[in-house]
Amino acid sequence: MTTYASDTTSAATTQRTFVQAVNASLDHALARDPKVILLGEDISDPSGGGPFKATKGLSSKYGEDRVRNTPIAEQAIIGSAIGAALAGYRPVAEIMFMDFIGVAMDQIVNHAAKLRFMSGGATPVPLTIRTMIGQQRFGAQHTQSLEAWFMHIPGIKVVMPSTPSDAKGLLTSCILDEDPCLFIENVNLMYAQKQEVSDHDYSIPLGKADVKRSGDDVTIVTYGAAVHTVLSAATTLQEVHQISAEVVDLRTLVPLDLETVLESVGRTRRVVVVHEATTFCGPGAEIATRISEEMFSDLLAPVLRVGAAYAPAPYAASELPFLPVPDDVVEKVRSLF
Amino acid sequence: MTLDVEGGIVSSAADIDRDLLTDIYTRMYLIRIVNERVVGEVKAGRLKGAAYPVRGLEAVCAAIGVCTRDDDQLVSTYRNMGDALAKGADLRRAVAEMYGRASGVSKGKGGAMHLHDPSVGFVTSTGIVGAGLPIAVGLGLAAQLDGDDRVVVTTFGDGSTSIGAFHEALNLAALWQLPVVFVCQNNQWGEHTPIAGYTANTDLTGRAAAYGLRAVSTDGFDTIAAYRTMRDAVETTRSGGGPVFVEARTYRLSGHSAASDYSYMPRDEFAAAEQRDPVPGFRRWLVESGGVEVGMVEGLEHAVDARVEAAFEEASKAAPPAPEERYTDVFADEGMVRGL
Numbered sequence: 001m002t003t004y005a006s007d008t009t010s011a012a013t014t015q016r017t018f019v020q021a022v023n024a025s026l027d028h029a030l031a032r033d034p035k036v037i038l039l040g041e042d043i044s045d046p047s048g049g050g051p052f053k054a055t056k057g058l059s060s061k062y063g064e065d066r067v068r069n070t071p072i073a074e075q076a077i078i079g080s081a082i083g084a085a086l087a088g089y090r091p092v093a094e095i096m097f098m099d100f101i102g103v104a105m106d107q108i109v110n111h112a113a114k115l116r117f118m119s120g121g122a123t124p125v126p127l128t129i130r131t132m133i134g135q136q137r138f139g140a141q142h143t144q145s146l147e148a149w150f151m152h153i154p155g156i157k158v159v160m161p162s163t164p165s166d167a168k169g170l171l172t173s174c175i176l177d178e179d180p181c182l183f184i185e186n187v188n189l190m191y192a193q194k195q196e197v198s199d200h201d202y203s204i205p206l207g208k209a210d211v212k213r214s215g216d217d218v219t220i221v222t223y224g225a226a227v228h229t230v231l232s233a234a235t236t237l238q239e240v241h242q243i244s245a246e247v248v249d250l251r252t253l254v255p256l257d258l259e260t261v262l263e264s265v266g267r268t269r270r271v272v273v274v275h276e277a278t279t280f281c282g283p284g285a286e287i288a289t290r291i292s293e294e295m296f297s298d299l300l301a302p303v304l305r306v307g308a309a310y311a312p313a314p315y316a317a318s319e320l321p322f323l324p325v326p327d328d329v330v331e332k333v334r335s336l337f
Numbered sequence: 338m339t340l341d342v343e344g345g346i347v348s349s350a351a352d353i354d355r356d357l358l359t360d361i362y363t364r365m366y367l368i369r370i371v372n373e374r375v376v377g378e379v380k381a382g383r384l385k386g387a388a389y390p391v392r393g394l395e396a397v398c399a400a401i402g403v404c405t406r407d408d409d410q411l412v413s414t415y416r417n418m419g420d421a422l423a424k425g426a427d428l429r430r431a432v433a434e435m436y437g438r439a440s441g442v443s444k445g446k447g448g449a450m451h452l453h454d455p456s457v458g459f460v461t462s463t464g465i466v467g468a469g470l471p472i473a474v475g476l477g478l479a480a481q482l483d484g485d486d487r488v489v490v491t492t493f494g495d496g497s498t499s500i501g502a503f504h505e506a507l508n509l510a511a512l513w514q515l516p517v518v519f520v521c522q523n524n525q526w527g528e529h530t531p532i533a534g535y536t537a538n539t540d541l542t543g544r545a546a547a548y549g550l551r552a553v554s555t556d557g558f559d560t561i562a563a564y565r566t567m568r569d570a571v572e573t574t575r576s577g578g579g580p581v582f583v584e585a586r587t588y589r590l591s592g593h594s595a596a597s598d599y600s601y602m603p604r605d606e607f608a609a610a611e612q613r614d615p616v617p618g619f620r621r622w623l624v625e626s627g628g629v630e631v632g633m634v635e636g637l638e639h640a641v642d643a644r645v646e647a648a649f650e651e652a653s654k655a656a657p658p659a660p661e662e663r664y665t666d667v668f669a670d671e672g673m674v675r676g677l
Contacts, residue, residue: 037482065482071512076471076505083475083489086460087410089482091475106502110465111472118451120444121666123461154667154674178669207673255673 040094113155140312162227169204207255233329279307470506477515496527545582557585
C-alpha cells in the first residue's frame with residue numbers, strides 16, 4: 001500500500017484485516033449509541049457471528065436484542081430496519097451477498113431512498129445497509145458489483161472502501177449519517193490485507209476521494225477492490241513503462257468527489273476509469289462523461305474505461321476471465337500514449 | 338341492541354358510550370365528505386393527481402382512529418385518506434398536499450398517495466402494495482426495544498396478501514412477538530381483479546393464522562362490530578399479547594382510483610354491497626336505535642361540512658412549492674446533491 005487519508009488521530013493502532021475493521025466500527029457504534037441495532041441473517045454469535053465473521057462477538061457483548069438474527073427474508077430485514085429508523089433507531093442491516101439485494105429492492109429504492117423527500121423532510125431514514133460482493137468461484141449469483149443500480153436512485157449514498165482503515169472510518173460515517181447509506185464490502189478484500197488501523201473511534205467523511213498514489217502522466221479513477229488491481233498496474237506502469245500514474249480512490253460514489261478527480265486530470269490530462277462492475281452502463285460511464293464534459297479541451301486522449309465483461313460472472317474463473325486484472329489496466333493506459 | 342341488517346348494524350352497542358358512538362360517526366362522515374370532494378375534484382380536473390377512494394372503508398378506518406392513541410403509530414397505503422382522517426391527521430395540510438401545495442404536509446412533494454402526520458402517529462403511507470407491512474414490523478420492533486406500550490397499526494388491502502412482503506412481515510412479527518396490528522381492509526378487489534380471481538384460498542384470516550399469530554375477522558360494514566374487533570386487537574397487542582391480524586370484510590364502493598371506470602364490477606354485487614353502505618347505515622342506527630338526536634347528528638355534520646369546505650377552499654388557492662424545493666429533502670444536506 002501507498003498512502004491513505006487518515007483521521008487516525010490516535011497513536012494506538014492494531015493490525016486489522018478489513019473484516020476486523022468493519023467489526024471494530026460496529027463495536028464502536030453499538031457502544032456509542034444505544035439506538036444502534038444490527039439486523040441480518042446469522043449475525044449473532046450462536047449462529048457464528050455472521051457468514052464472514054463481521055459481527056463476531058457483538059451479540060455476546062451487546063445482547064441478541066440489539067444484534068438480531070433474522071429469517072432469510074431480505075424484504076423484512078430492510079423493511080423492518082426502515083421502520084426502526086423511522087422510530088429513532090440507527091439500524092445496520094446486513095444483506096449477505098449483494099446479489100440478494102434484488103429481493104429487497106422495493107424497500108431500498110421506493111422507501112429508504114424516498115421517504116425523506118416524499119414527506120417533505122419529516123421522515124428521514126438513517127439506515128446503513130452492509131452487503132458483500134463475492135468471488136467468481138461462487139458463480140453468477142454471488143459475484144455482481146451492482147453499485148450503479150443505487151447510484152441511479154436519488155436519496156441513497158453509496159460507499160465502497162478499499163482498505164481496512166477506510167472501511168472502519170467510512171462505516172462509522174454511514175452509521176452517523178442522517179440518510180440511508182449502502183456500504184459495499186468485497187470478499188476479496190475481507191481477509192487479504194492487514195493494515196495498522198487506529199483503535200480510536202474515528203470517521204472519514206463521505207464524498208472525499210483519496211489519492212492512493214501520486215503521479216504525473218495519467219489519472220486512474222477507481223474504488224473498492226479494483227483499487228488494488230490498479231495499484232499493482234501503476235507499479236508496472238512505472239517500473240516497466242516509465243509512466244507515472246496517479247490513483248484516485250473515490251471511496252464513495254454518492255456523494256461523488258468529482259473535484260478531486262478533475263484536479264488530478266487537470267494535471268495529468270489523461271484518464272482511465274477502472275471498476276469491477278460491468279463496463280456497459282457501469283459507474284465509469286457517468287464518471288467518464290463528467291470528465292469529458294468538464295475537461296474536453298484539456299484532455300490529450302479520450303477517457304477510457306476498464307470493467308467487468310458483459311456477461312454473468314462465469315464459475316471457471318481462470319478459463320473465463322471476468323474481472324479486470326492489472327495487465328488490462330496497463331494495456332489500457334498505454335493506449336493513451 | 339338492534340338487528341338492522343340492511344343498515345349494516347348487527348351488533349349490540351348497549352355498553353358503548355354515546356360520545357364514543359358519535360365520535361365514530363363524525364370520523365366516518367368526515368371521511369365520506371372528503372372522499373366525495375376529492376373524487377369530484379379529480380373528475381372535474383381541478384385536482385390533478387392520483388387519488389384512491391375509500392368509500393366503504395369508513396367504519397374500519399374510524400375504528401382504528403378511536404382505538405389508538407396519538408403515540409400509537411400507523412402505516413397506511415395509497416388508499417390512505419380514511420386512515421389519515423380517522424387518526425386525526427391535520428385536514429387542511431392533508432388536503433393541501435393532495436393539491437400539491439407548499440402548505441401541504443409534505444410541501445407538495447408526496448401527494449395523495451403519501452399522506453402522513455407525525456403529530457398523531459401517522460408515520461407513512463406507501464404506494465407499493467404490501468410494502469407497508471415490513472415497515473410496520475420495524476416500528477413494532479422499536480416499540481418493543483423501547484419497552485413502551487405503544488401499538489403499531491398497519492392497513493392494507495386484500496390484494497396485499499398475495500405479495501411476498503406480506504409473508505415476510507407476518508412471519509417476522511410473529512417470531513418476535515411484536516406489538517403490531519395488521520388490518521386487512523378486504524374490499525374484495527385487487528385493482529380490477531376480484532379476490533377469487535387472484536387466489537385459490539380466499540380465507541385470509543386463516544392464512545394469517547398460519548403464521549402463528551392471532552387472527553380474527555369482522556364485518557367491516559358493521560360499525561359496532563368493526564369497533565369491537567379493533568378495540569380487542571389493540572388491547573391484546575398493547576398488553577403484550579403479540580401481533581394480531583384483523584380481516585375487516587368490506588366492499589369497494591367505487592372504482593380503483595378516483596378517475597377510473599368500474600364497469601367491470603358486477604352491478605348486482607355492487608348494488609347489494611351499497612345497501613350496506615356503512616355511513617348512512619350507522620347514521621340511521623344512531624338516530625333510530627342509538628339514542629342520538631337527529632339534530633345533534635346534523636350539527637356534527639354541518640361542522641364537518643364547514644371544516645371540509647374551508648380546507649378545500651384554502652388548498653385550491655394555496656401556492657405551489659417554490660422551484661428551489663426540488664433538491665431539498667433528497668438528503669439532509671442539500672449540498673450533497675450538488676454536481677449529481
